[in-house]
Amino acid sequence: MRAPDSTRRALLGALAGASAAWLTAPALAGPAPALRDRRALMGTWVDLTLDGAPAATLAAARDAAWAEMERLAAMMSRYVPGNPLDRVQQAAGREPVAVPREMLRVMQAAQALAKSTQGAFDITVGALGWQFDETQRFKLPTARQIQSELRFVNYRDLVLNHCECSAWLKRAGMKLDLGGVAKLPILAAGLAAAVQAGAPAAMVNGGGDVLVRSAPGGREWRIGIRDPLAPDRLLAVLPLRQGVVASSGDYERGVTLDGRRWHHVLDPATGYPTAGVRGVTLVGEGVDAVNGLGTAAMVMGPQRGADLLAGTPARQALLVRADGGLWASPGLAARLQPPPGARRVRGLA
Structure with missing residues (x-):
């Protein structure tokens, strides 16, 4: 849980203000323009967007969100x-x-x-x-x-x-x-603090994990899912009114040497970075339904990982194999939309 380095900072900036996901706000007709803020936290950039209330209320909600996230991050950082x-x-x-x-x-x-x-x-x-x-x-x-x-x-x-x-x-x-399991609860606590402080619509996005809440009558957020095989491009877009999108991948932290990707998702059985799965995206109504499962699926590999993710209707999932092939739960496959400029989502019928 450290501040992002300059290499990752440049990549994050190229993705229009989001770490492992690109998004647009739901364009609420609020009394003031949306408030957007970005800070380094937990080893990545965290983006906060609030809307649907007067500017002073949104500022107070922003401060409450950052105070809570920074408190918890300092508590659980290694x-x-x-x-x-x-x-x-x-x-x-x-x-x-x-x-x-x-x-x-x-x-x-x-x-x-x-x-x-x-x-x-x-x-x-x-x-x-x-x-x-x-x-x-x-x-x-x-x-x-x-x-x-x-x-x-x-x-x-x-x-x-x-x-x-x-x-x-x-x-x-x-x-x-605790990096693989603490970040989502910390982001969720920040989102809850912002809503409690008076922000009807809120989004928090950090390192591939996005949590959103729409105000009553507000349109959906559009969340971009990064392609693990080409992290500077989008694989798909997901409209979401309320819930969490959690992404894990070998592109977040690591290096490529002699054609092999050495990255931060480690197999506890071997001590080495995982292979076979390049990325996992999970969608659920709350943090508990998805937290840590992307890492587990990457460790378990393409088949066992897909079996794990398919095991409960409480979440929807997308898994990208090392060969570029996709597995998606039926519910999520039906919701995904092509990225801008594309006619379909690569790898889905």
């Missing part, structure tokens, strides 16, 4: 020394540590997903020493280093106590990475 996550890691192998209730809920959701996917999703991958900071020279870890670090990757060795609101890593050397 790059903030002395925060609750750092304290849990410093006490690994020794004792449980009291954590804020919001952080415990995120960790409980991660543990539930780890169990349901047999470890395909695992927040203890923080022990793996991959570095994808594009401001520094990338160095491929050695096989010996990865094998050594894999000893500390096991979600079963994270013990959460709901009554005491505590977390305990059983073995010294274990580390957590």
Whole structure:
């Protein structure tokens, strides 16, 4: 959860103000123009758009949203020394540590997903020493280093106590990475804060995750889904009145060396970046229906990943394989629209 580097900043800017999705507002007939704001948060750019109220009300809603998101991001970032996550890691192998209730809920959701996917999703991958900071020279870890670090990757060795609101890593050397499961709840908290402060229509977009709410009578937001095979282009456009669109892909953080993509989505079983799935997009009414599932599907691979995503009607999904082929749930396939200038969505009948 760091500020975006200059390379990603240029790419984000080229996508008209959205990180892994392009969008347009619902063009509400409000008493004042929409308020738009962008800040670096959680290792990416987060865009906030508010509409449907007087300017002073929207400004107050903006401030409330950023305050809540920044508070939670600082709490759960692995790059903030002395925060609750750092304290849990410093006490690994020794004792449980009291954590804020919001952080415990995120960790409980991660543990539930780890169990349901047999470890395909695992927040203890923080022990793996991959570095994808594009401001520094990338160095491929050695096989010996990865094998050594894999000893500390096991979600079963994270013990959460709901009554005491505590977390305990059983073995010294274990580390957590909440990036794959904390971002959506943080964005959702920001959206809720903005709405509570008086913004009838709101959008928050960060790193491929987009949450929207339309005012009564407002038209739909149009959310662009990036093509993982060509991240500077759109694959499809999704009209959405209210809900969440969560995207995971190997294009967000990583490098390409000798024809192979080394990226930030790691397989907890091997310690290496996933292969076989280039990107996943999920659509749901709320965060709980989609959170972390894109990462799990990328780890599980094209067939098992599609089976996972097809397992419940609470979400709709799109999976892009490494060979460019698409799998889409019937409900989402029917909703997707071609990007501007195209007659159809590539890969869909």
